[in-house]
Structure formats: structure tokens, C-alpha cells
Amino acid sequence: MIETKTGAAVEFRRLRREFGEVKALDGLNLLIEPGELVALLGPSGCGKTTALRVLAGLEQVDSGEVLVDGSDVVGVPANKRDMGMVFQAYSLFPNLTVLDNVAFGLRLRGQGTTTRQKRAQELLELVGLDTHAKRYPHQLSGGQQQRVALARALAIEPRVLLLDEPLSALDAQVRTQLRDEIRRLQLRVGITTLFVTHDQEEALSIADRVGVMKAGRLEQCDTPAALYARPATAFVAEFVGTMNHLAGTVTGGGTEVDVAGQRLKLAEPGERPDGAAVRVLVRPESVTLEAATDGQARITDHSFRGAVTRLTAVLPDGTAVLADLPSLAAAELLPGSAAAAGFGSRPVLLAADA
Amino acid sequence: MTNKWGRWTVLTLFGLYFLVPMAASVEFSLRDVNDTHSFASWGKLLDEPGLFETLGTSLWVAAGTVALTLLIMVPTVSWVHLRKPKLRRLMEGISLLPLVIPPIVLVNGVLVVFADAPEVINGTPVILVLEYVVLALPFTYRTLDAGLQAIALPTLVEAARSLGAGWGTVLLRVIMPNIRSAVFGAAFLNLALVLGEYTLAGILLMDTFPVWTVQTGQSEAGVSVAVSLFSLFVAFLLLFVLSVVAGRRRLERGIA
Numbered sequence: 001m002i003e004t005k006t007g008a009a010v011e012f013r014r015l016r017r018e019f020g021e022v023k024a025l026d027g028l029n030l031l032i033e034p035g036e037l038v039a040l041l042g043p044s045g046c047g048k049t050t051a052l053r054v055l056a057g058l059e060q061v062d063s064g065e066v067l068v069d070g071s072d073v074v075g076v077p078a079n080k081r082d083m084g085m086v087f088q089a090y091s092l093f094p095n096l097t098v099l100d101n102v103a104f105g106l107r108l109r110g111q112g113t114t115t116r117q118k119r120a121q122e123l124l125e126l127v128g129l130d131t132h133a134k135r136y137p138h139q140l141s142g143g144q145q146q147r148v149a150l151a152r153a154l155a156i157e158p159r160v161l162l163l164d165e166p167l168s169a170l171d172a173q174v175r176t177q178l179r180d181e182i183r184r185l186q187l188r189v190g191i192t193t194l195f196v197t198h199d200q201e202e203a204l205s206i207a208d209r210v211g212v213m214k215a216g217r218l219e220q221c222d223t224p225a226a227l228y229a230r231p232a233t234a235f236v237a238e239f240v241g242t243m244n245h246l247a248g249t250v251t252g253g254g255t256e257v258d259v260a261g262q263r264l265k266l267a268e269p270g271e272r273p274d275g276a277a278v279r280v281l282v283r284p285e286s287v288t289l290e291a292a293t294d295g296q297a298r299i300t301d302h303s304f305r306g307a308v309t310r311l312t313a314v315l316p317d318g319t320a321v322l323a324d325l326p327s328l329a330a331a332e333l334l335p336g337s338a339a340a341a342g343f344g345s346r347p348v349l350l351a352a353d354a
Numbered sequence: 355m356t357n358k359w360g361r362w363t364v365l366t367l368f369g370l371y372f373l374v375p376m377a378a379s380v381e382f383s384l385r386d387v388n389d390t391h392s393f394a395s396w397g398k399l400l401d402e403p404g405l406f407e408t409l410g411t412s413l414w415v416a417a418g419t420v421a422l423t424l425l426i427m428v429p430t431v432s433w434v435h436l437r438k439p440k441l442r443r444l445m446e447g448i449s450l451l452p453l454v455i456p457p458i459v460l461v462n463g464v465l466v467v468f469a470d471a472p473e474v475i476n477g478t479p480v481i482l483v484l485e486y487v488v489l490a491l492p493f494t495y496r497t498l499d500a501g502l503q504a505i506a507l508p509t510l511v512e513a514a515r516s517l518g519a520g521w522g523t524v525l526l527r528v529i530m531p532n533i534r535s536a537v538f539g540a541a542f543l544n545l546a547l548v549l550g551e552y553t554l555a556g557i558l559l560m561d562t563f564p565v566w567t568v569q570t571g572q573s574e575a576g577v578s579v580a581v582s583l584f585s586l587f588v589a590f591l592l593l594f595v596l597s598v599v600a601g602r603r604r605l606e607r608g609i610a
Contacts, residue, residue: 058512078515085516090506093513095531105517149513156517 007034008069008159008192010055015064017050017216024050025061026216032160037186037193038221039207041200041239047216052162052196057081068159084153084191085162089169091149092137098124098148099133105156123151126185143174150182154189161186161193167202179206200240204228212236234352237281244287244321245351246343248280257350259343260296260315267347279351280343287323288342289313291332295340297321299333313341376583383580395576399584402570402577404561409588411479412563416548416592418483420541423494426487428537431498432529435507442499449495452488457553460485482562485554486547493543501536502529538600542593549589563588 010032017025024047032038040048053059055066057078065072073081092101099120106116124130127147137145146166153161163182167175183206186193197203203210204224211221212235220232231237248259255269259280272278289297289311300320301312309330311323321341325333333339386392399405434441452460464485468475475481507529514528530537548562555562567585571578 056512056516058515078512079518079520081516082518083516085513087509087513089509091509091513093510093528093532094505095534104514108518108523152513152517162516 007190009034009067010160010192010194011065011067012051012055013065013067015051015054015066016062017047017054017059018062023047023216025054025064028064028213028217030211030218030221032192032194034192035190036208037183037195037206039195039197039203039210040213041197041203041210042213043239044198046213048196048198048213049164050216051213052164052194055160055194056083056085056162082156082159083162084156084158084160086146086149086153086164086166088165089142089145092145092152094137096136097133098129098135098137098140101137101148102152102155104152109156120151120155123155124148126154127151127181141174142170143178146170146178147181150185154185154191158191161191163193163195165197168197168199175202182206204240210240212239231349234281234349237349238351242284242322244282244284246280246282246315246319246321247317248278250274250276250278257348260317260341262342262344264344265347267349272350281349281351282321282343283346284310284322284324286343286345286348287321288345289323289325289330289333289339290342291337292340293338295338297339297341299335299337299339302330302333302335313339315341376586379579379583383576383583385576395574395580396584398574398577399570399580404566404570408561408563408566411561412549415479415482415486415562416545418480419486419490419548420544422483423487423490423540423544424537427491427494427498427540428530428533429525431495431502432507432525435499435502436511446495446499449491451491453492457489458557460488461554461557479560479562481558482555482560485558486544486551489551489554490540490544490547493547494540497536497539497543498533501533501539504536505532535600538596542596545592545596546589549585549592 012030015025015028102120103116212219248257297313303310309327384391552564571581
């Protein structure tokens, strides 16, 4: 019933865009496979929204190419690009009913009243709002409005679906629900999708691949699992997931690092000379804590989260360390007790600035 | 309770301030010889030559002013909001100029500028339309500015663009319907201005309704007051019709 021109391939080539002194895009390269959902993730001002708006035609580039199915669309105005876009909020036309909002793009494409109303109704069914067709946007909740916006974007059978932080104005529960729904719809329709967000959990849970951006460039673009397990740079490591920062010293000819008397393997050896003071990045699940009366670490917080328990321990030098332990193993580690801390199970990265 | 009483007192005082002179005028316009009352003055008024011609001219000028104002100002103010929001202050300043510049200067300026213009403009009320568009600028700009400020203009425009709307469609289908009350407000103000403006029309020797009102009123006291009331009544009627039209549209949208 719902068909789209499935799977346009999108490619950004050396995109550059400056706003005065600020380089919003600094040679951005990105390839999105047909039917793939790629999330662009990064701190505010990293250029992720600019990249999406460039693809939509709402922003110009200073140089570079934007290829959709192999042809450059840089000179094509926004209204000729066939991009379905969902904005952060308040993008529904207040003067039109829900049905007319969804049918808006079809009307511009010269479809007759019956055809476009039928199709708009189908799309509203798809997002579960077919009973709200006659309402006006101000009569809907935020989550419902975003569903309508999604239906409206999909109605025109766009080549690419662009989602510009569509969930950030919603409250937590609705956000998770709609996030899963967007993914379900996207897989069903099979449309190439670019999703921009600053929320790492959102990006990791919805995307085929996540592109982490920093200062107008792509730091790494990989599957959520790979991004988490094998971050290419310290920036990615710190931005995705939670990280502990530990003071350490480089040893072993630049291949290892000494943290509180433990020798840890470096994931990227040889970058710093022996003896250099560094900050070592360790994930909470890589930290081990064992109850030991002569242990150097002192437990300060114990937060039960179901299968895992997050513990906070303070090291002798005053550094607070987060550790995720299976709840059974953490049962005895109550605040005030002493423990031995271990960091060594996996190769570690060094923070960029130390 | 004191609050409520205070409110009613103020309302009553203001009501009296506006209504007493009007009631007195009505009474005066109905006076006849020997302390009797009749419609004699009103009868004479309708017999005066030129009533419908000048009223027609004024309505024509009003329509032209409203149309030209909206044609120029809606796209301009929208563009400023979308692309040059920093210019809003400057625009506001410029739009206030017609309030500061004396009408006689305005007239002379227009006459000089259009001295070589074709006769369609110079010898006809078209020149009044051009003047009134400028004269109404302070009201028009502020009304449209407030209307555009109240909607999420950039997002709505971008949404429409991405759905395939060209700039004309954006203007007519997205911007206009969503600032409808501001557009009607601007139209009200234009209409009220045109139906009450005497100075410019008088200097330019145009036979508009306000000019006719003044000329006719000079003949006889009773007629003069009847004429003033009549022009008030015409303005009320037109504004009422406009607001009913605007109100009905809003009801259709389900917004009370």
C-alpha cells in the first residue's frame, strides 16, 4: 500500500560551509547506502544540522558535492528535491487540518482531491492517527504532531527522509516510543534516512550506522556496536557512552600505560613517549571492583539498575570511578566498604588533551 | 469586588465620553424648527449631489490601497523576518516616518516625484492610492510584523519548501492564511484611514468622500452634523462587514 522510490544513495563529498569565522562544515565526506538509516551525532555546533539542511536544499554550501543517486543536487532548489523532512517542532500548518497537512505535498503535485485524501488517510493509519484526520494541529499533543509531520513527509514519496532532532521537544516516554516507531516505519518503507541528533542513546538505538561529528568533520562512522567497542578516536570514545578518566603514565616504549600500579595495553601505541602523564579512558563495564579489606578504593555510591549495579568508587588520589558490575557481584559493595579496583581487561585509549 | 467596581466605573466613564457627543450629534441632526424633530437634515443630505460618486471613489481608493499595501508589505515583511531579522528595527523606524513627515511635505514630494508620470497616475485618485499606502505604513508594518512574530515562520516556510512549494505558494498558501487576522487588521486600518483622510485629498483636489463631507457640511449646521454621522456610519458598516468575514473564516477553522 505505501510505496516509495526506495533506496536513493546519498553521498556528501568534501562539503564546506562557513558562517563568518565558524566552519560549520569542514570537508565533510559521508556515504549513505540505499535504504540505510544513518544518524549524525555530535555536540551542538558540530555541523550535523547544517549537513542535513544542505541535503534538504535549505542551506547552501561553499564548495563540495551532494550526490543523490549519483547526480549532484547542489544547484537544485529545496522545493524540487523531493526530500521528506521532519523538524524539531511546530512545523505543521496551523490553518490546515491533520488530513490537509498530510495532503499538502500531494496537492502541490497536482493530485486530485479524492486521490490525495485517500493516500493521506493511509499514511495517517500508518502512524496510528487516522481517527484524528479532522483535527487541527493545536488540538494534538507534541508526539501526535510529530507523527503527523512524519506522515506528511512520507506522503510525497520522498527520495530521502530527513529527521532534524524530531524527538528532542518531546518528553522521555513519548520519545522512546516514537523513536522505535520511526525505526519500524523506516524499515517497512525502506527509505534512505538521515537522522540528526545530539542524544547518543537515540542515535545508537535507531541507526544502522552512526556518524560522530566534530567541528564540521566526521570523526567516525560505523555501526553502533563498533562505535562503542572500537572508538576510532578519543573524542568518539568520550562522546559515545560513559567514560572514566584516570590519571596514568606511559611506559613500555609507548605501548602501555601505568594506572595506579596496573599496566594497561594501549589501543593506539606509540603516540606518546614513556613517562608522559596522560588521562586514560576506561568504560564503566571494564572496571572491576572486589571487596578487599586492604583495598585502595572506597565505595561511595551504590545504584541498583536491575541486572547491573553502578558503583562509584574513589581512588587514593581522589579520582571518582564509575563501575558497572553484575548486581550479584556488587551486592556486598556497599558505600563505605573498601575494594580493590582493576581496569585492565581491554586495550584503552588516551584522552585527547593530556 | 472593588476591582470589579473600578472596572465598571472606568468603562462607564469612557463609554459616556464617546457616546454622549455622538448621541448629542444624532439629536442635533434630527432637530427641526420650533423644538420639533424630523429627518429633514438627513433628507437634504441624500439629495446633495456627489454623495454616491465620492463614496464610490473613496471605496475604490480604499480597495486599491489595501490591495497595493498587502501586495508590497506581506512579501517584504515576510522576507525581513525570514532572511534579515536584524533589519526589523530599522524597518520599524522607516515605517514610522510617515507619522513624522507633515502631510504637505508628503504631497509635495509625491507631486515632484510623479511630475512626469503618465496621467493615469497624476490626474486621478491613483495618486491617492500611492500616498495612502505610504501614509498607512506605520500601522501596516506593525500589524504584519506582530502577526508574523506570532507564528513559527521559518519552520513553516521550510516545511512547505521541502514539500515542494515554490515561493508564490509559500506566500499564498502558508504565510497568508496563518497571518490572516493580521492581514485583516492591516486592511481595517487602511480602510479607516482612507475613509477619514481629508488633508491630502483636499490638497490634491480629489473628490473623495471625506472631502465631500467637509464641503457639504459647510452649507448648513444640521446637514453638517448629519454628514459626519453618515461617514462614521459608513466606516462602521464596512469595518463590521470585514470583521464578520474574518470571524466566519476563523470559525470554519474551529478556532473560536
